[in-house]
Amino acid sequence: MADAYKIDETVDITNVVCPVTFVKTKVALEELDDGQILSVHMKDGEPVQNVPRSVKEEGHQILKLIDNEDGTYDLIVKKVGD
Amino acid sequence: MPFTDEQLERYSRHIILKEIGVKGQKKLMNGSVLIIGAGGLGAPAAMYLAAAGVGKIGIADADSVDLSNLQRQIIHTTADLGKPKVESAAETMKAINPEVEVETYHKFLTSSNILDIVKDYDFVLDGTDNFPAKFLINDACVMADKPFSHAGILRFKGQLMTIIPHETPCYRCVFKTMPPKDAIPSCKEAGVVGAMAGVIGSLQALEAVKYLTGAGDLLTGKLLTFDALHNKFHTIALPPRGNGCDVCSDHPKITELIDYEQPACALK
Numbered sequence: 001m002a003d004a005y006k007i008d009e010t011v012d013i014t015n016v017v018c019p020v021t022f023v024k025t026k027v028a029l030e031e032l033d034d035g036q037i038l039s040v041h042m043k044d045g046e047p048v049q050n051v052p053r054s055v056k057e058e059g060h061q062i063l064k065l066i067d068n069e070d071g072t073y074d075l076i077v078k079k080v081g082d
Numbered sequence: 083m084p085f086t087d088e089q090l091e092r093y094s095r096h097i098i099l100k101e102i103g104v105k106g107q108k109k110l111m112n113g114s115v116l117i118i119g120a121g122g123l124g125a126p127a128a129m130y131l132a133a134a135g136v137g138k139i140g141i142a143d144a145d146s147v148d149l150s151n152l153q154r155q156i157i158h159t160t161a162d163l164g165k166p167k168v169e170s171a172a173e174t175m176k177a178i179n180p181e182v183e184v185e186t187y188h189k190f191l192t193s194s195n196i197l198d199i200v201k202d203y204d205f206v207l208d209g210t211d212n213f214p215a216k217f218l219i220n221d222a223c224v225m226a227d228k229p230f231s232h233a234g235i236l237r238f239k240g241q242l243m244t245i246i247p248h249e250t251p252c253y254r255c256v257f258k259t260m261p262p263k264d265a266i267p268s269c270k271e272a273g274v275v276g277a278m279a280g281v282i283g284s285l286q287a288l289e290a291v292k293y294l295t296g297a298g299d300l301l302t303g304k305l306l307t308f309d310a311l312h313n314k315f316h317t318i319a320l321p322p323r324g325n326g327c328d329v330c331s332d333h334p335k336i337t338e339l340i341d342y343e344q345p346a347c348a349l350k
Binding site: 019023030 | 084085087090091094095097098100103104105
């Protein structure tokens with residue numbers, strides 16, 4: 001559960017489509033400091049397939065992908081770097 | 083200031099890039115570029131920089147749009163014939179991106195006004211078509227310590243280099259002084275393939291984007307040449323800057339700007 005992590009910031013990308021899904025995630029991550037944790041609320045399908053991969057490619061650490069079982073997921077990401 | 087949703091979407095392809103990202107896009111939006119010449123090179127450069135969201139773009143040109151310009155100066159359209167080029171260019175840039183601030187200079191830049199104009203910008207782009215202007219821009223940018231992109235095109239060939247004054251070789255380090263009269267034809271006499279302006283002007287826009295965002299390596303200390311007929315891009319390494327250069331060495335001979343005479347054949 002998302003509660004198991006100390007979430008510093010959350011971003012909801014359920015209302016946007018690719019590539020703005022990742023853009024919003026990236027913007028949220030840039031606001032954080034190294035080591036802080038972001039929770040990204042996203043829809044099943046394209047966002048779940050692409051956003052975690054793109055976040056990983058940027059060098060951040062994915063802690064968990066939580067299936068909310070309502071067609072949405074919460075991606076828990078630890079920011080790496082400033 | 084945070085991005086609006088519209089900005090996030092408009093600039094999404096930049097923001098996604100690791101080398102640009104949010105920070106780089108903000109640098110572009112806080113940056114300023116002066117484009118000298120709203121012609122073949124200036125046209126694509128101005129359009130790409132406006133599209134990129136560069137905060138302030140200055141454009142200088144004394145001419146009006148002529149029918150013979152339209153084969154390559156894609157910022158102007160047939161409907162703009164007779165209009166000052168800077169006005170037509172500003173309209174196109176605003177149409178592409180209303181967020182961009184455009185400053186127009188409807189005049190020739192000379193030794194008496196150029197320094198006052200370049201000082202307001204982060205980066206200068208030389209999109210002129212004659213040697214007096216190229217030496218004037220070089221010397222002014224060296225004296226003002228203003229980074230700039232030089233470029234030239236003729237027939238099926240083009241070249242460009244980026245100069246960080248007093249750090250990397252300047253245009254005069256390489257080309258010394260004005261070529262003898264009539265040694266080099268103007269593009270009016272010799273012709274130029276329209277898309278060449280697109281290639282080289284776009285490379286200049288890329289240099290401006292790289293300079294403002296800090297992405298990658300600038301084309302400094304090198305001259306890039308492109309020969310379209312034989313599909314050859316060459317990057318020629320240049321000797322270090324300042325070595326005996328009349329303007330950028332530590333003891334320059336040229337300390338005041340010079341208005342060279344335009345060869346008669348290139349006069350309008």
